[in-house]
Amino acid sequence: MFKKILSYIFPIYLHKTESDVSKVLEVTLYNGELVLDSANTNYSYGSLQRILRFALKQIGFDKILQMQRILVLGVAGGSVIKTLVDEVGYCRKIVGVEIDPEVIEIAHKYFDLKNIPNLKIVINDAQVFVKNNSTKYDLIIIDIFQDKEMPSFLFQREFSEDIISLLDENGIVLFNTMKINHEDEKRNKDLKLNYCQNKFSIIEFNNVEGSNDLFIIYKKS
Secondary structure, rough: HHHHOOOOOOOOEEEEEEEEOEEEEEEEEEOOOEEEEEOEEEEEEEHHHHHHHHHHHHHHHHHHHOOOOEEEEEEOHHHHHHHHHHHOOOOOEEEEEEEHHHHHOOOOOOOHHOOOOOOEEEEHHHHHHHHHHHOOEEEEOOOOOOOOOOOOHHOOOHHHHHHHEEEEEEEEEEEEEEEEOOHHHHHHHHHHHHHOOOOEEEEEEEEEEEOOOEEEEEEEE
């Protein structure tokens, strides 16, 4: 309790480790809440949780509750999963794919991800997972970062087509991106083009919490 009170004055660092994938990972108690950060950005909870909560509200909690399966590509500390379970009340199947086993250890230890009964964690590269999987999902959440960088494969046509192949008939893609320069802006235009050429519509939210652009992608009616 004393640490929690102090955290409203200054951040309390609880855990720091290094990872081959994510480099530096830090768990911090800040303003009474646990957050997971990389060296240069928020990885889970904090601003990232607010960003993805906002996006889920745009989709609609009632609509999400009707979905049978949700796929999360990029788990980190699991903040969007906790939002789905604790705030939306989602209790059907969630599959989380995360390439970094170190960050999953942190998620289990500090954020109780292991106690979510409807969650299955897969340690795998998202690119490989979507290529080799055939299960259909009602919602696919893409939230993959390596510190402030996003892997280039996320914006390639082949990955977009693999994602589309995993969507159920009325499936939705929620794609979180970080835009900090002109190259990122061009990259996001290419992303939109990939889905639009496959007869998908996109709702775009720019500069959410500063530098995040969100895309909600769904089949045209």
